[in-house]
Amino acid sequence: MTEWRSTLARQRYLLDFTVAAMKRRRARNLGLLLVYGGMVFLLASVLFYTGALKHEAGLLLAEAPEIVVQRMVAGRHDLIPETHAETLRRIRGIRAVQGRLWGYHYDPVVRANYTLLVPPSDDIAPGTTVIGPALARARGAGIGDVLSFRGHDGALRAFRIQAVLPQESGLVSADLFLVAEPDFRALFGVPAGQYTDLALRIPNAREIQTVAEKVLETLPDSRPILREEMLRTYDAVFDWRSALVLLPLSGALLAFAILAWEKASGLSADERREIGILKAVGWETGDVLAMKLWEGGLLSLLAFLFGTAAAYWHVFGLSAPLLAPVMQGWSVLYPAFRLTPAIDATQLLALFFLTVLPYLAATLVPVWRAAVTDPDEVMR
Amino acid sequence: MNARVELRGVRKAFHEDRPNVFWAVDGIDLVLPAGGVTVLAGPSGSGKTTLLTLIGCLARPTEGRVRLDGRDISGLPEPFLAALRRQTFGFVFQRFNLIRGLTVLDNVMLPAYPLGPPHRALTRRANAALERLGIGHRAGALVESLSGGEAQRTAIARALINDPAVLIADEPTANLDTALSLAFLDIVSDLRAEGRTLLLSSHDPLVREASVVDRAVELRDGRVVADHETRAEPAG
Ligand SMILES: Nc1ncnc2c1ncn2[C@@H]1O[C@H](COP(=O)(O)OP(=O)(O)OP(=O)(O)O)[C@@H](O)[C@H]1O
Numbered sequence: 267m268t269e270w271r272s273t274l275a276r277q278r279y280l281l282d283f284t285v286a287a288m289k290r291r292r293a294r295n296l297g298l299l300l301v302y303g304g305m306v307f308l309l310a311s312v313l314f315y316t317g318a319l320k321h322e323a324g325l326l327l328a329e330a331p332e333i334v335v336q337r338m339v340a341g342r343h344d345l346i347p348e349t350h351a352e353t354l355r356r357i358r359g360i361r362a363v364q365g366r367l368w369g370y371h372y373d374p375v376v377r378a379n380y381t382l383l384v385p386p387s388d389d390i391a392p393g394t395t396v397i398g399p400a401l402a403r404a405r406g407a408g409i410g411d412v413l414s415f416r417g418h419d420g421a422l423r424a425f426r427i428q429a430v431l432p433q434e435s436g437l438v439s440a441d442l443f444l445v446a447e448p449d450f451r452a453l454f455g456v457p458a459g460q461y462t463d464l465a466l467r468i469p470n471a472r473e474i475q476t477v478a479e480k481v482l483e484t485l486p487d488s489r490p491i492l493r494e495e496m497l498r499t500y501d502a503v504f505d506w507r508s509a510l511v512l513l514p515l516s517g518a519l520l521a522f523a524i525l526a527w528e529k530a531s532g533l534s535a536d537e538r539r540e541i542g543i544l545k546a547v548g549w550e551t552g553d554v555l556a557m558k559l560w561e562g563g564l565l566s567l568l569a570f571l572f573g574t575a576a577a578y579w580h581v582f583g584l585s586a587p588l589l590a591p592v593m594q595g596w597s598v599l600y601p602a603f604r605l606t607p608a609i610d611a612t613q614l615l616a617l618f619f620l621t622v623l624p625y626l627a628a629t630l631v632p633v634w635r636a637a638v639t640d641p642d643e644v645m646r
Numbered sequence: 647m648n649a650r651v652e653l654r655g656v657r658k659a660f661h662e663d664r665p666n667v668f669w670a671v672d673g674i675d676l677v678l679p680a681g682g683v684t685v686l687a688g689p690s691g692s693g694k695t696t697l698l699t700l701i702g703c704l705a706r707p708t709e710g711r712v713r714l715d716g717r718d719i720s721g722l723p724e725p726f727l728a729a730l731r732r733q734t735f736g737f738v739f740q741r742f743n744l745i746r747g748l749t750v751l752d753n754v755m756l757p758a759y760p761l762g763p764p765h766r767a768l769t770r771r772a773n774a775a776l777e778r779l780g781i782g783h784r785a786g787a788l789v790e791s792l793s794g795g796e797a798q799r800t801a802i803a804r805a806l807i808n809d810p811a812v813l814i815a816d817e818p819t820a821n822l823d824t825a826l827s828l829a830f831l832d833i834v835s836d837l838r839a840e841g842r843t844l845l846l847s848s849h850d851p852l853v854r855e856a857s858v859v860d861r862a863v864e865l866r867d868g869r870v871v872a873d874h875e876t877r878a879e880p881a882g
Pocket residue numbers: 660661668669670688689690691692693694695696697
């Protein structure tokens with residue numbers, strides 16, 4: 267009991283001493299904290315952002331059809347006829363087949379692509395449209411305004427804005443332009459009975475693979491795309507994008523590592539002398555190490571906390587202004603939405619160990635070397 | 647308080663594995679009984695400081711044995727040596743070696759931290775030590791602001807905080823004027839009266855010839871060249 271209490275008291279003393287020591291070297295420690303915290307901030311931002319985008323994409327795809335069937339002509343995606351849908355409806359395991367109509371339109375005014383889409387529920391009246399928030403912002407348009415553009419035949423068509431999708435409705439809604447089916451067909455010249463692709467609903471997850479094989483068998487000119495594949499593609503894309511950010515960052519990371527190593531490992535003559543004094547007055551090597559462990563631990567923990575807190579705020583509070591242009595750029599119209607906080611605990615833990623442990627090692631090695639030498643130098 | 651120190655054939659080399667090996671202490675046999683004031687005298691470079699580091703467990707002898715109360719301590723592992731430095735020996739370094747940026751009180755308490763005593767008791771002890779040395783009013787001052795005499799007293803208070811049997815002081819009067827040197831000898835006299843063993847190194851005739859000194863050991867080239875009792879009355 268008393269043993270335990272004095273161990274605790276000892277650690278308190280060491281901690282107090284450490285805090286006092288850190289205050290004495292305020293400029294150095296603040297500098298370290300800033301650089302170190304900044305590094306954690308960048309890493310955590312990328313981590314949070316990628317995680318949140320994947321999460322978002324995952325949510326999106328959760329509602330997506332299990333299989334999307336495209337028709338291929340000469341190796342290219344082509345329109346798919348209603349007769350294909352009829353054929354597919356006869357395959358066991360498929361509950362519903364829905365023809366979808368969607369495509370892109372380049373708007374030279376804002377120099378960006380819109381995603382034109384006919385929503386499955388037929389609630390858009392011909393001549394009207396519902397648009398995404400980013401598009402509304404880019405065109406400076408609101409409800410009641412009229413947007414018009416030329417179709418495939420050069421004819422100008424006008425759409426009255428019926429509604430603007432809410433800000434937070436997600437990543438891919440930003441540049442949407444929802445229209446009625448007849449408008450879509452007229453605009454792009456898609457004949458009746460033709461669709462962009464077919465969405466299949468398959469209630470039993472275990473049948474998806476077999477259904478896909480059967481689809482290919484019965485319609486050799488088709489290409490079934492599984493939702494799982496799309497998920498993987500999303501993951502790959504986001505991983506690739508985060509790699510894109512981390513790659514140039516890794517140079518900075520390396521520089522940081524070197525700086526931290528130098529800062530942490532380069533014991534100043536002052537510190538060396540101090541260690542000698544502490545040893546001379548009866549501190550054990552372990553006491554000195556524990557003290558420095560507190561110091562490194564406090565510093566790296568603070569940096570980690572500040573870095574991750576700032577990153578959280580940056581990504582989920584401010585929607586990652588520093589990363590967004592690189593990370594989500596498949597559309598020129600950036601969605602201005604708030605990401606739902608989605609944090610992966612293992613990633614956070616990995617970040618913690620990747621930043622805190624190397625720093626501790628960097629501090630402890632030279633201290634250990636100084637602390638195991640005889641303290642007789644302090645007599646000189 | 648006990649602490650009989652015994653040196654047998656003690657030698658200490660510097661640059662041992664280089665061609666210019668140098669024996670700073672070169673074969674010393676010496677017995678320091680518990681209690682009393684011993685002064686190590688001798689010219690500069692004669693090995694006084696080196697010998698003090700060997701006795702005080704700040705360094706290990708290259709050859710020979712150091713015994714404390716009959717126990718061989720020259721080969722003990724580091725944690726035991728640290729414990730001896732903490733509890734059996736108190737050091738007053740020539741340049742005091744106070745830790746800058748800390749207060750006088752914090753400096754004095756430092757050697758007790760590894761023992762983890764209750765904070766209030768430790769503070770009381772440290773304040774009492776400072777009070778006793780006449781610098782209680784400086785307890786809260788940063789050590790940078792101390793005068794030479796105050797710094798030395800702080801160093802003495804720090805050396806005494808764990809109540810060691812032996813107090814080792816290297817050139818204690820080197821940075822002091824005559825009045826302060828005499829005041830230091832008064833403190834030595836008090837500590838001697840408590841039964842502590844005091845081991846000083848000094849060039850200073852004022853110290854060597856002080857009435858409080860029981861014994862003077864003269865070194866030259868790392869060896870003892872003279873060893874005389876200077877005081878007849880028993881210590882303590
Ligand atoms: N770490 C060291 N490395 C090399 N030589 C050393 C070292 N420490 C001491 N010496 C040498 O050992 C010899 C004895 O030194 P020491 O400091 O013990 O003498 P001293 O009697 O205390 O001298 P002073 O009166 O000048 O303090 C000196 O010649 C010194 O140069």
